[in-house]
Amino acid sequence: xxxxxxxxxxxxxxxxxxxxxxxxxxxxxxxxxxxxxxxxxxxxxxxxxxxxxxxxxxxxxxxxxxxxxxxxxxxxxxxxxxxxxxxxxxxxxxxxxxxxxxxxxxxxxxxxxxxxxxxxxxxxxxxxxxxxxxxxxxxxxxxxxxxxxxxxxxxxxxxxxxxxxxxxxxxxxxxxxxxxxxxxxxxxxxxxxxxxxxxxxxxxxxxxxxxxxxxxxxxxxxxxxxxxxxxxxxxxxxxxxxxxxxxxxxxxxxxxxxxxxxxxxxxxxxxxxxxxxxxxxxxxxxxxxxxxxxxxxxxxxxxxxxxxxxxxxxxxxxxxxxxxxxxxxxxxxxxxxxxxxxxxxxxxxxxxxxxxxxxxxxxxxxxxxxxxxxxxxxxxxxxxxxxxxxxxxxxxxxxxxxxxx
Numbered sequence: 001x002x003x004x005x006x007x008x009x010x011x012x013x014x015x016x017x018x019x020x021x022x023x024x025x026x027x028x029x030x031x032x033x034x035x036x037x038x039x040x041x042x043x044x045x046x047x048x049x050x051x052x053x054x055x056x057x058x059x060x061x062x063x064x065x066x067x068x069x070x071x072x073x074x075x076x077x078x079x080x081x082x083x084x085x086x087x088x089x090x091x092x093x094x095x096x097x098x099x100x101x102x103x104x105x106x107x108x109x110x111x112x113x114x115x116x117x118x119x120x121x122x123x124x125x126x127x128x129x130x131x132x133x134x135x136x137x138x139x140x141x142x143x144x145x146x147x148x149x150x151x152x153x154x155x156x157x158x159x160x161x162x163x164x165x166x167x168x169x170x171x172x173x174x175x176x177x178x179x180x181x182x183x184x185x186x187x188x189x190x191x192x193x194x195x196x197x198x199x200x201x202x203x204x205x206x207x208x209x210x211x212x213x214x215x216x217x218x219x220x221x222x223x224x225x226x227x228x229x230x231x232x233x234x235x236x237x238x239x240x241x242x243x244x245x246x247x248x249x250x251x252x253x254x255x256x257x258x259x260x261x262x263x264x265x266x267x268x269x270x271x272x273x274x275x276x277x278x279x280x281x282x283x284x285x286x287x288x289x290x291x292x293x294x295x296x297x298x299x300x301x302x303x304x305x306x307x308x309x310x311x312x313x314x315x316x317x318x319x320x321x322x323x324x325x326x327x328x329x330x331x332x333x334x335x336x337x338x339x340x341x342x343x344x345x346x347x348x349x350x351x352x353x354x355x356x357x358x359x360x361x362x363x364x365x366x367x368x369x370x371x372x373x374x375x376x377x378x379x380x381x382x383x384x385x386x387x388x389x390x391x392x393x394x395x396x397x398x399x400x401x402x403x404x405x
Contacts, residue, residue, distance in 0.1 A: 140175050
């Protein structure tokens with residue numbers, strides 16, 4: 001990346017707390033919310049996008065650091081990951097994404113398990129990923145909470161922007177127990193979830209009845225507190241469900257308890273387009289490069305186009321798989337979808353603005369619009385071309401990567 005600096009500050013990577021004023025000039029600026037701009041410029045002031053336009057009529061204020069690239073996009077958004085809880089060593093000491101001791105543990109907070117210094121976070125950042133929805137992994141009926149972070153900082157406090165984003169649940173074979181443990185069947189999975197939600201509803205009723213009278217309040221229950229957040233629709237249930245029958249179970253559960261849900265994985269979503277559309281829930285689709293085996297044996301790389309044509313909001317994820325390497329890169333996943341009919345613009349939207357919409361953060365992330373966070377990814381060519389490289393990343397006006405990947 002060619003860097004033209006009109007200020008003397010050279011930012012150390014570890015000192016990212018303060019936003020920097022800068023400008024990015026590019027032959028092609030993908031705003032995502034509108035048409036791409038030829039020979040455009042993006043100006044970031046105080047961590048926010050202050051101006052976007054043609055270089056010919058968008059003057060760069062004196063004193064700004066100026067970066068140049070062939071292509072600039074919004075910082076990429078990974079709609080579902082376990083990075084920061086699962087580490088690249090793939091050893092017991094860096095695998096905090098799933099606690100197998102109980103099938104329902106909504107009280108497990110992602111912020112208590114996140115390692116901001118995990119090497120995989122740097123890897124994602126070097127590929128233009130500036131925001132990650134991460135947390136407890138699929139594999140338990142309710143494995144715990146998720147959160148949203150920027151790929152920056154030395155501590156979780158420096159990284160986190162949403163500390164409790166969703167509750168992670170799994171339906172299907174991946175969360176069934178073996179032997180005489182529960183849940184052993186799909187029916188038992190649904191029954192256990194309903195029982196937990198009914199218990200949380202009673203806890204919610206007792207809290208409301210007690211009001212401000214501490215003597216009447218029930219004993220604090222962290223598990224039920226987290227489930228009450230679902231019942232009050234403050235957070236959605238992120239349901240990993242690959243088979244059509246498990247997707248149907250998730251939709252029934254949402255209707256019964258008036259829950260907000262986000263369908264995750266959804267390998268057979270193409271079989272359920274009408275009910276998903278009718279329910280109005282978004283989909284965080286499995287990685288297009290995932291191995292189509294096991295629960296994903298009926299997956300199809302045509303599903304993104306089917307979801308788009310049905311008018312269902314969807315995004316891509318890096319996901320979670322129990323093997324090394326421990327993370328995918330949504331840039332590469334989107335590239336595969338682009339080649340299978342989604343096209344470059346649709347693919348880019350699925351890892352920027354539409355991912356931000358699913359996370360409820362479209363007012364901050366996902367597009368290059370004025371007042372959005374100054375999060376940008378810089379490339380030396382078409383982002384989805386194999387020969388192109390990410391040559392820089394900016395988070396809230398701070399250059400966080402100048403690696404060439």
